[in-house]
Amino acid sequence: MALVTDxxxxxxxxxxxRRFWMVQLLVLVIATAHTTIETTDALQDVRDLYLLPVSVxxxxxxxxxxxxxxxxxxxxxxxxxxxxxxxxxxxxSGAERIxxxxxxxxxxxxxxxxxxxxxxxRRAKLAAEDANRQLADTQASLKSYIGLxxxxxEEERFRLxxxxxxxxxxxxxxxxxxxxxxxxxxxxxxxxxxxDAALQRCIDGIRRFCGALRPSVLDxxxxxxxxxxxxxxxxxxxxxxxxxxxxxxxxxxxxxxxLVIFRVAQEAMHNVEHHAQASRxxxxxxxxxxxxxxxxxxxxxxxxxxxxxxxxxxxxxxQERASLIGAAFEVSSRPGATRVRLDLSPALDxxxxx
Amino acid sequence: xxxxxxxxxxxxxxxxxxxxxxxxxLLVDDHPLFRAGVRQRLCEHDPALEVVGEAESSLxxxxxxxxxxxxxxxxxxxxxxxxGIEATRAIKRRAPAVAVIMLSLYxxxxxxxxxxxxxxxxxxxxxxxxxxxxxxxxxxxxxxTVLSPEVAGKVFRRxxxxxxxxxxxxxxxxxxxxxxxxLALVARGAANKEIARSxxxxxxxxxxxLRSIFAKLLVGSRTEAVVVAVKAxxxxxxxxxxxxxxxx
Numbered sequence: 001m002a003l004v005t006d007x008x009x010x011x012x013x014x015x016x017x018r019r020f021w022m023v024q025l026l027v028l029v030i031a032t033a034h035t036t037i038e039t040t041d042a043l044q045d046v047r048d049l050y051l052l053p054v055s056v057x058x059x060x061x062x063x064x065x066x067x068x069x070x071x072x073x074x075x076x077x078x079x080x081x082x083x084x085x086x087x088x089x090x091x092x093s094g095a096e097r098i099x100x101x102x103x104x105x106x107x108x109x110x111x112x113x114x115x116x117x118x119x120x121x122r123r124a125k126l127a128a129e130d131a132n133r134q135l136a137d138t139q140a141s142l143k144s145y146i147g148l149x150x151x152x153x154e155e156e157r158f159r160l161x162x163x164x165x166x167x168x169x170x171x172x173x174x175x176x177x178x179x180x181x182x183x184x185x186x187x188x189x190x191x192x193x194x195x196d197a198a199l200q201r202c203i204d205g206i207r208r209f210c211g212a213l214r215p216s217v218l219d220x221x222x223x224x225x226x227x228x229x230x231x232x233x234x235x236x237x238x239x240x241x242x243x244x245x246x247x248x249x250x251x252x253x254x255x256x257x258x259l260v261i262f263r264v265a266q267e268a269m270h271n272v273e274h275h276a277q278a279s280r281x282x283x284x285x286x287x288x289x290x291x292x293x294x295x296x297x298x299x300x301x302x303x304x305x306x307x308x309x310x311x312x313x314x315x316x317x318x319q320e321r322a323s324l325i326g327a328a329f330e331v332s333s334r335p336g337a338t339r340v341r342l343d344l345s346p347a348l349d350x351x352x353x354x
Numbered sequence: 355x356x357x358x359x360x361x362x363x364x365x366x367x368x369x370x371x372x373x374x375x376x377x378x379x380l381l382v383d384d385h386p387l388f389r390a391g392v393r394q395r396l397c398e399h400d401p402a403l404e405v406v407g408e409a410e411s412s413l414x415x416x417x418x419x420x421x422x423x424x425x426x427x428x429x430x431x432x433x434x435x436x437x438g439i440e441a442t443r444a445i446k447r448r449a450p451a452v453a454v455i456m457l458s459l460y461x462x463x464x465x466x467x468x469x470x471x472x473x474x475x476x477x478x479x480x481x482x483x484x485x486x487x488x489x490x491x492x493x494x495x496x497x498x499t500v501l502s503p504e505v506a507g508k509v510f511r512r513x514x515x516x517x518x519x520x521x522x523x524x525x526x527x528x529x530x531x532x533x534x535x536x537l538a539l540v541a542r543g544a545a546n547k548e549i550a551r552s553x554x555x556x557x558x559x560x561x562x563x564l565r566s567i568f569a570k571l572l573v574g575s576r577t578e579a580v581v582v583a584v585k586a587x588x589x590x591x592x593x594x595x596x597x598x599x600x601x602x
Binding site for chain 2: 217299
């Protein structure tokens, strides 16, 4: 049933195809030639080749099967049979007739087999194309999901950091300064000193936490001071010698671009600190003809970028962040020189236009 | 919103003429309790200081400076609208005589540098003791630069590498004599072949020297090598002829 209901609309469409009718015309020509040869006295010598025209039918029928599928092949085959019918009835008898009928049957059968096969392949091809499209869609939505998740995470960190800093730390500072002039017995004084020290530790702790969440330097002062902040933090904690090189005329970047560049540099420096055993690290920010290039270079032990991509070095994360702003990300490493590089053409990024 | 104390900026003290003029202070902070604390501690420790107004945003601070012409502004950095650095810049542009002291939670040297650059006369942490803050306001009014002891240490440490020459290279990272010759030729824009010919070396040896130079200077190209070498004093600028990264 399904075959029939599927078949009719396909056939109707086929009937509108000019090529289909050309094929049917070819069948008609062959059938006419066939009958003409058999009935013309002058051509009686070649009469023994009576089976040949039927074989010639293979050309249009197989053409139809390969190009139109079952809905093209079957009508063509039947059309051949129909046109040959008078010929069989009038001009052939006995074994000849059986031979021609058998040959025609093979013709129809074979065309149907080829056509069914062709249809199957065609459906498989369509399904594969569909699956590819779906895969691409899924990948695209996954990418935009990663982008959304990263942005949401950054927004949350920003909010949290600001809230803690502007509210909680402020209150602690008010409390601490209020203790300043409170007088009392030596015992009370000692206890107040304790409270004062605890408050200071709280303030320092929360401030450090805020810096780790989202350094205010970046939002307040911009990219270059923020990179400087990262580097002085690194050298302060580890003794690694650092340098920040800032070349060329500075470009105006969007907050998101600055954030991505900062996070990539931060991640690269995290790797330097924890894996590279480096003694020096240089951060280069080069502006050149509307392009920006960030480089973090260290003289540490290096790693294999291809293997590290699956590992814990955060390279995949840096790559994701870079693609958020349409920047090219590249890592090269060998012992003594590891280089993380981010290339950005703000002109190509619609976000930079604002 | 202007605080209720604004009108009371000029107290009705009869002895006004006999005393030296009091130092007029404007407080800028988005946290009311903190402002109240500062106001109380300032006046407690130094009666010559008078808080003439309080502002809670950058914009309001600029308006009140124009309105009240204070002598000293105590300025927070993290505020709702514009940050205190930008506010300082705007205030100093319109009223250059005002001494602005940053009073912030941030002890990062980048903020201090930004504040100096914006024209601030001092930088204190919010945890500063009352007497110290009062003294700072006085000094700033007299034209001095004032710094929290905590941040002064950071600023000093920050100066160190500059004074020592941050771009100076360690002995191990200094190019050898041969490498320096190669570097000088690179700076003149010579290609490897030319360098090899003029030094009587093979191209391979020149390439090896270049690799070693790149590793020592932590650079990836000839252009960068020349730039870094000039900064480190390995090359004089006159020795550099053609900076072209295309021949890497």
